[in-house]
Amino acid sequence: MQGNQRKGHDAVFWEHEGNRAVRQGKWKIVSQHPPDKWELYDMEADRTELHDLSAQYPERVKEMAALWLTWANRCHVFPKPEVKK
Numbered sequence: 001m002q003g004n005q006r007k008g009h010d011a012v013f014w015e016h017e018g019n020r021a022v023r024q025g026k027w028k029i030v031s032q033h034p035p036d037k038w039e040l041y042d043m044e045a046d047r048t049e050l051h052d053l054s055a056q057y058p059e060r061v062k063e064m065a066a067l068w069l070t071w072a073n074r075c076h077v078f079p080k081p082e083v084k085k
Contacts, residue, residue, distance in 0.1 A: 011064075013071040022068045029054075029064045038065050 011024040018033025026044040031037060038061050040054040054061045072078060 011067055011071075013068055013075075015072065015077050020068060020072075022064045022071075024064060024067070027060060027064065029061055029068070040064075 011022055013022050014020065018036075019031065020033075021028060021030040023043070026042055028041045028043050028049070029038045030041070030049070031039065038054055039049075039052040040057055040061050041049045041051070042053060043049075045051075
């Protein structure tokens with residue numbers, strides 16, 4: 001707003017109703033709740049998320065999942081709040 005350029009984020013994190021994801025560069029991990037298994041996608045090659053690469057790149061999944069957990073703890077994602085009806 002003042003003509004300055006802001007440095008972008010290294011990764012983007014989110015959680016919604018137990019579903020969660022991390023986007024870092026061309027990589028994205030996602031997990032539906034349940035079964036809470038991380039899936040990995042190369043967003044440059046597979047923008048529609050059809051080819052889960054988690055079995056091919058387990059270390060990438062582990063690193064990104066650890067980033068997500070750090071973010072979730074810092075942002076108080078857990079414990080998940082109860083839904084009041």
